[in-house]
Amino acid sequence: MGRPDRSAGRRRARPTGRRPGNPDTRESVLAAARAAFGERGFDGATIRGIATAAGVDPALVHHYFGSKDKLFLAAVEAPVDPDELLPTVLAGGRDNLGANAVRMLLTVWDGPARPAGLALIRSAVGNEWTAKLLREFLVARVVRRVVGSLGYPDEERDARGSLVASQMIGLVMGRYVLRVEPLASASHESLVAAIGPTVQRYLTGEVELPRR
Amino acid sequence: MGRPDRSAGRRRARPTGRRPGNPDTRESVLAAARAAFGERGFDGATIRGIATAAGVDPALVHHYFGSKDKLFLAAVEAPVDPDELLPTVLAGGRDNLGANAVRMLLTVWDGPARPAGLALIRSAVGNEWTAKLLREFLVARVVRRVVGSLGYPDEERDARGSLVASQMIGLVMGRYVLRVEPLASASHESLVAAIGPTVQRYLTGEVELPRR
Incomplete structure (x- = not known):
């Protein structure tokens, strides 16, 4: 077991079902999502706005989380869907x-x-x-x-x-x-x-x- | 305005309606009361047991708080009676x-x-x-x-x-x-x-x- 490696190359080695994406990027998106959902509510927040706030492409947010619904569940750490x-x-x-x-x-x-x-x-x-x-x-x-x-x-x-x-x-x-x-x-x-x-x-x- | 004086003599000078008693003793009784009420419930806890745990005379607890009811309200810092x-x-x-x-x-x-x-x-x-x-x-x-x-x-x-x-x-x-x-x-x-x-x-x- 080596030191933790946060490079993009590590992602490929992850088994299916693990949380996808670079952990830092993922956390940035989640932080931006919490801010947006808290401020504007579920209906008012947008994937595009959250992506901009996190400094990433909206396509990447879709790729990581699938949908605004799933992003919201991840942001509030909801135990069930x-x-x-x-x-x-x-x-x-x-x-x-x-x-x-x-x-x-x-x-x-x-x-x-x-x-x-x-x-x-x-x-x-x-x-x-x-x-x-x-x-x-x-x-x-x-x-x-x-x-x-x-x-x-x-x-x-x-x-x-x-x-x-x-x-x-x-x-x-x-x-x-x-x-x-x-x-x-x-x-x-x-x-x-x-x-x-x-x-x-x-x-x-x-x-x-x-x-x- | 001199330095705070926690001697017994200070109590007499307090206006009516202030919390009665030596602050240290009062806190000891409240701490013992929280432990007793939490452990044995309202019905199971006794003024005598709380006084013993706090190292004071039960009469003093009655004198400070009036009744088990009032002691409980003070212990949970209830905003209303x-x-x-x-x-x-x-x-x-x-x-x-x-x-x-x-x-x-x-x-x-x-x-x-x-x-x-x-x-x-x-x-x-x-x-x-x-x-x-x-x-x-x-x-x-x-x-x-x-x-x-x-x-x-x-x-x-x-x-x-x-x-x-x-x-x-x-x-x-x-x-x-x-x-x-x-x-x-x-x-x-x-x-x-x-x-x-x-x-x-x-x-x-x-x-x-x-x-x-």
Whole structure:
């Protein structure tokens, strides 16, 4: 084993599935991406702008990360890709969306992603910038896609989504961070039965929408 | 203005309303209290045990802090005393408990206590020990007293209480920490109307109880 070699030649020797690209360039792009997503949000940030800020060609960003979605997941160090999980949540149809969303949340958090999820929450609570990124992740990548499947106008979609977020974040905080009993050691199915109806009401039920 | 004087004689000169007692002794008692409440919980910790651990007389702890309740509030640096707020929450009767609990939460968090509340959450998320103390505060000092007014057996009281906690913590996280819109800038009354029914269902409605 020699000294670490950051030259481009090293990249070729990497097995498939490893993080691609020159580590320094990759980190520059990720730093620029965090700044852009935090400042302008997921929708407002562009690959082109991030590439310019990092001093690289946009094609290289595409080559390294594949898409703005994947770049965002890498930037927030998301432990899971919501796009891979959402089809399962949506598959049960409109009337099961609340229960299936709670079940998926519990499955992810009681799986190998938990340490990374806790690290993300710790960072977000202590740091305004990470809080913005986590909010973007929740809103643009998770909640908006679930609620977006229901065909509401944007304003109602976001209002219902923010209510859903409040219950889901509280479930994570109560069960995994503060460990309030019996929430912390309850079975998935008992929590789906208790909290699923709340999320379902926020998604499709009669509910006063949060407004100024 | 002379140099600081920590002798016992200085205490007498302090105006009413200042923190009482020798600062070193006070800190020793608070450190012992944090350890005891974190380790044994609010119910398990005793003034006598805390006094012994701090090397002082139990009468002195009573003299400094008044009661185990007040000592606990000082130990967790609670920005408000729930006992002063709960009568207002309970005054509207059983059927308004959910709405009144949400309204009180918003009143406290949109008031001068917010910075201290945020500091407590930050500390709890990053630190196992503070998480235990915050859980004790929420469970023993807030939730248990609200739900305890409804006459359920202990197990059901704690199960319903942990559901209430999940929604209330999530409201705080979503509105004040992550600032998800429109939750973050919504009026109190629109949030009471949206989230009050959830808390009411957890308190008095038909709900599957979280269990192993």
